[in-house]
Amino acid sequence: MDLFLMQLFNGLSVSSILLLAALGLAITFGLMGIINMAHGEFIMIGAYTAYVVQNIWKAVMPENIFDAYFFAAMLAAFIVTAAVGLILERLIIRHLYGRAIDSLLVTWGISLALQQTVRSIFGPTNVSVSAPAFLDKNIQVMGMFAMSGKRLFILVMAAVSCLLIAVFMYKTKQGRNIRAAMQNREMAASLGVNTAKCDMLTFAIGSGFAGIAGCAITFLGPIGPTIGQSYIVDAFMTVVVGGVGRIIGSITGAAIIGVGGPTFEFFTSASLGKVMIFIVVIIILQFRPKGIFSIRSRALDD
Amino acid sequence: MLELEKVTAAYSGSKVLFGVDITANKGEITCLVGRNGVGKSTTMKAIMGLVSTPSGDIKLDGKSIFTLPTYSRAKAGIGYVPQGREIFPQLTVKENILLGMEANPGVKEIPQEIFETFPILKEFLERRGGDLSGGQQQQLAIARAVVSKPKVLILDEPTEGIQPSVIQEIGRVITRLKKDMAILMVEQYLEFVLEVSDRCYVMEKGRISMSGRTDELDKDRLQQLLSM
Numbered sequence: 001m002d003l004f005l006m007q008l009f010n011g012l013s014v015s016s017i018l019l020l021a022a023l024g025l026a027i028t029f030g031l032m033g034i035i036n037m038a039h040g041e042f043i044m045i046g047a048y049t050a051y052v053v054q055n056i057w058k059a060v061m062p063e064n065i066f067d068a069y070f071f072a073a074m075l076a077a078f079i080v081t082a083a084v085g086l087i088l089e090r091l092i093i094r095h096l097y098g099r100a101i102d103s104l105l106v107t108w109g110i111s112l113a114l115q116q117t118v119r120s121i122f123g124p125t126n127v128s129v130s131a132p133a134f135l136d137k138n139i140q141v142m143g144m145f146a147m148s149g150k151r152l153f154i155l156v157m158a159a160v161s162c163l164l165i166a167v168f169m170y171k172t173k174q175g176r177n178i179r180a181a182m183q184n185r186e187m188a189a190s191l192g193v194n195t196a197k198c199d200m201l202t203f204a205i206g207s208g209f210a211g212i213a214g215c216a217i218t219f220l221g222p223i224g225p226t227i228g229q230s231y232i233v234d235a236f237m238t239v240v241v242g243g244v245g246r247i248i249g250s251i252t253g254a255a256i257i258g259v260g261g262p263t264f265e266f267f268t269s270a271s272l273g274k275v276m277i278f279i280v281v282i283i284i285l286q287f288r289p290k291g292i293f294s295i296r297s298r299a300l301d302d
Numbered sequence: 303m304l305e306l307e308k309v310t311a312a313y314s315g316s317k318v319l320f321g322v323d324i325t326a327n328k329g330e331i332t333c334l335v336g337r338n339g340v341g342k343s344t345t346m347k348a349i350m351g352l353v354s355t356p357s358g359d360i361k362l363d364g365k366s367i368f369t370l371p372t373y374s375r376a377k378a379g380i381g382y383v384p385q386g387r388e389i390f391p392q393l394t395v396k397e398n399i400l401l402g403m404e405a406n407p408g409v410k411e412i413p414q415e416i417f418e419t420f421p422i423l424k425e426f427l428e429r430r431g432g433d434l435s436g437g438q439q440q441q442l443a444i445a446r447a448v449v450s451k452p453k454v455l456i457l458d459e460p461t462e463g464i465q466p467s468v469i470q471e472i473g474r475v476i477t478r479l480k481k482d483m484a485i486l487m488v489e490q491y492l493e494f495v496l497e498v499s500d501r502c503y504v505m506e507k508g509r510i511s512m513s514g515r516t517d518e519l520d521k522d523r524l525q526q527l528l529s530m
Contacts, residue, residue, distance in 0.1 A: 173400075180390050180401050187388040190350050191446065192376035192405030 002144035007266045008259060013151035013220075015258025016158030020213035021231055022238040022250045023165060024206025027182075029239055032199065034093055035104040039235065040228025041114040042207045045084055046077035046214025047223040048118060051129050053077075067132035070215075074157075077211040085207025089200050097199070111228070119225040126222035135219070150219040157216055161209055166247055168205075178202050234258075241281055243291025252292050256280070303327050304349070304380075304454040304484050309358030311341070311348045318344045320508045321358065326454060326486040326501075331476060333495045333516070334488045335528060336505035342488040343385050345505070346458045349486075350382050351375050363453060376405040381447035385458040385488075387439045391432025395423055395442055398431050402446035409450055416445050419475055437468035444472065448479060455479065457487040461494055473498045492528055496521070504528075 021043055028034045050073040057069035088110065096103040135149040169175040180188040181198040189195050213231070217223060234257050242253025260280060265273030284292065304326040311319040318341045326332040334342050347353045349360060351372040360368045367375050376382070381402075390398055399416070403409045417424040420441045426434060434442060440460060447455060457476070461469045469491075476485055477498055489495045495502065495516070502519055504512040504527055512519075512527065 176393070176397055176400065177404065179393060180397075183390045183392055184388055186352050186372070187384065187390070188401070189372035190352070190376055190382040190384070191401050192373050192450065193401065194373045 002142065004263075004266060005141075005145040007262045009145070009147055010151065011259035011262035012255075013154045013258075014262070015254040016154045017213050017216050017220075017231065018234055018238050018258050019158050019250055019254035020161055020209050020216065021235040022242070022254055023161065023247070024209045025235050026239045026242070026244045026250050027202050027206045028093075029236070029244070032202070033098050033100050033103075034096060035100050035107065036093070037104060037108040037232065038088070038111040038114060039107075039207075039210055040230075040232030041111045042081045042085060042210035042228070043214040043217065043231055044118065044223070044225065044228035045114065046081050046211030047129075047218050047227060048122060048127075048214075049073065049077040049080045049211065050215045050218045051122075051127050051223065054129050067134060070132050073129075074212060074215050077215040078208040079211075081211025081214070082204040082208030085210075086200060086204040088207075089203040093203060094196070094199060115225045115228075122225070124225065126224040128222040129218035131219050154216045154219060157212065161212060162247055162251065165205075165209070169247075174201065234261075237281055239291075241284055241291055243288070243294035246293045249291055249293035256284075303361075303363055304456075304486060305359075305361040306345070306349070307359040307361070309345070309348055309355055309360060311344050311353045311355050313344075313353060318353075318508055319348065319355075322348075322505075322508070322510055324486070324503055324510065326484040328453075328482075328484045329480055330500040331480050331485045331487060331498050332501045332503065333499035334486065334503045334505060335490070335492070335495055335524075337528060338490075340505045341508040342505055343458055344508075346382070346384070346456055346486075346488055349375075349380065349456055376450075379405075379450075379453035381405070381450060381452035381455045381483075383440075383443045383447045383455070383457040383460060385462065387436075387443040389431035389434070389439045389442055389446075391430065393431055394428055395431055395434070396427045398442055398446050399423070399449055402449040404450070405452070406450035413449060416449055419478075420445050437464045440464055440468065440472065444475065448483075452483055454484045454486065457485070459488055459490060461489065461491045469494060490528075492525065 021039065025036065025039050028036050053073040053076045054069050057066065057072065092106060092110065096106060131150050135153050137149045138146040139149065139152070140146045169179060177188065177193045178198045178201065181193055181195045185195055217227060238250060238253035238257050241256055242249035257277065261273060261277045264276040268276065306322055306324040308321040308323060309319055310317060310321055322345055324334065334345060336342050344353055348355045351370065358368070359366055362378055362380065367378050370378065390401070399412055422438055423442060423445055426438065431439065431442060444460070460472050473494065479485065499516045502513060502516045503510050504524065506527070
């Protein structure tokens, strides 16, 4: 029982990372019609940004405030990946709107290029980021079930990110314009909304949150140039299961994939657990082909 | 004042408009009539820059807007009420109106006159646009187009699928609005056209075949041109 609760909790923290990755993907994949295979590499870039910030911090800042580096790292990870996303959108992605299959190939190429770039700079071996000391503590709940501070922090991070996105999308003018452009592009433009700017901004923000996901991953283990690959498939599944266009969809999807995986694994074995979660996804899509939560949206045709 | 000069338009290579000339003056309601599929809605889309227009020119108060992207045309002062209304269904009525203000940064708050014109909107401010009835959506679409105080208002079949009482209301509203802006309207409903319009253009197969002041037009010929 304790062990199961432990698994469940660990699953929740994986869910949180998936959620952070899926938030961006839900927009680019679901609403802009781009299959962004390079999204995993945004996660990787975020993780490496955290690594770089940590090293700089270690070298420059006094030792007693070392722990504070993590907040700087998160901010930097967001900014750096958002910037990379922005550049990619301007140079390449914007020519691919409405061409899902083409975008798959192109972004796959981008993903390989980004991996190799990082490999050239940082070397092929994994690097590790040490988490702040105050997160190393575990909270003993009962028996063998202890919540690790790191994983708890990841959960909080995901929750705060969701909240930030919700506020941005539903309370600001820019968010309103983005939602309008997603629902009916031509009409939004006819009212004076610069839709190209909206695309750029949404893509950058989506990428930025992948960066934060990357930052969170550094807690769970060492990172390497291919770390994004291990999350991209699950992130896509999250989006497909949850449905696009609503945050609640991504949350549900992430919960199913993130918690369901470890739960099945607990009762069976690692590989069988994976198979079972895929079966669940297939069954869900039989009944709700557009995901559990979906809104009507128009693909971008131009 | 909105002027179209020899505008052509094409959908993926096949031409739909063959040199259309239309002028819509401030203080007048100009109607564009014609049978289904002759290019009326395409003309509207050409004005907004939503279809490709290989040649011609479109001027707003003498300045060409022909090469501007859609959102810049809206910002230049064109309010667009499209066919089928195109309300954002997932956004609230208030958000729909606020979006209409995007085109004019000078308008900071929702002008209260709009609620005097369309009292129903004030009541439904927090409802989702998709939950409104057709007539209410049409009123919202007009409100959304005029809150930015455009120089030209273009309407594409505002009476389509709307109950008679609301049609009357829309007629009154646009007649009131014409003192502040030029109004160009595509319309199939001939009685409504004859009642509200000052000037009329008849379109056939992508060309203007007849035009003039509405009260001077040959009504029988008009009827004949529009009947199947």
